[in-house]
Amino acid sequence: MAATIDRPVTCTSITAAGRRPVDYVWAVARIAIGWIFLWAFLDKTFGWGFATPAGKAWVAGGSPTTGFLKGTGENALGGLFSSLAGQVWVDWLFMAGLLGIGLALVLGVGTRIAAVAGTLMLALMWAAELPLATNPFLDEHIVYAIVLIGLAMAGAGATLGLGNLPIVRRNAWLR
Template identity: 80%
Template sequence: MNTTVNRPGTDTGTATTRRPVDYVWAIARISIGWIFLWAFLDKTFGWGLATPAARAWISGGSPTTGFLKGTGENALGGFFGSLAGQAWVDWLFMAGLLGIGLALVLGVGTRIAAVAGGLMLALMWAAELPLANNPFMDEHIVYAIVLAGLALADAGTTLGLGNLPIVRHNPYLK
């Protein structure tokens, strides 16, 4: 299962061996990327799993209204509720879902995706405060922690495009 590759951050002339943990991080990266990408696709086209076709973005629905309007009783509900359905919020949210999802699935721009995804998840966590089942921890925080791990582990280099020469020579693309 070990494969010799050039690991980012090392001299391109030296090769390292992939470890099983590299594959675990790669699968985690692709999995979380798919969560973001699926949310984009379902909210855009209303494939009926979380978003009915009638409320799809392409049918004139707002991808942020359902979640943000539901925060009214929460600690920051007034703020988040006021953002619901605004076109700029919808576009920013959907661009974030698509960009983060594609970056993670492809393994390029993983660090930028981790920061942007962590910020998006932190905002979604804050919108739900106080949490119903735990004083502070929920899946948004867990996903944000995993995103940080993906960035620190250079997870785009295994089963992704992170080993492309353009990515290796431009750290902002890692």
């Protein structure tokens, strides 16, 4: 009779639901980063007083891009980015990006598209801040972008999200 060996739970162990513990870590990371994007959209839209005062809310006629982009004037690419500040098309594109990326990540649908769009948005925000004040090249924008790429590669929308819906499984672009 062969003896059984108790093995520790690892990232490759499969749970009864067919998920590995690491799948849940990626899912929580997906929801957390999605909430960062979604919260930025909500606070900039309604001015709930966390990062955006009510008087500067988008619904009150404020520009969601002006504060950040105007503050880049002294940076390496400041001329380019500060010239975009307050332009209606930039505001709409930025806010649509925040909402779309946030919803896709929180819901677990379209995570690949959200990862590409989010990485692009974060890379542009990183470039607007060059040179960085606290590190020669790395800040939270790059770290979030790396995590977004990991989310897409791990198929993180299938755990704790809508990524297992039949329509999503049939259409790779929705994953």
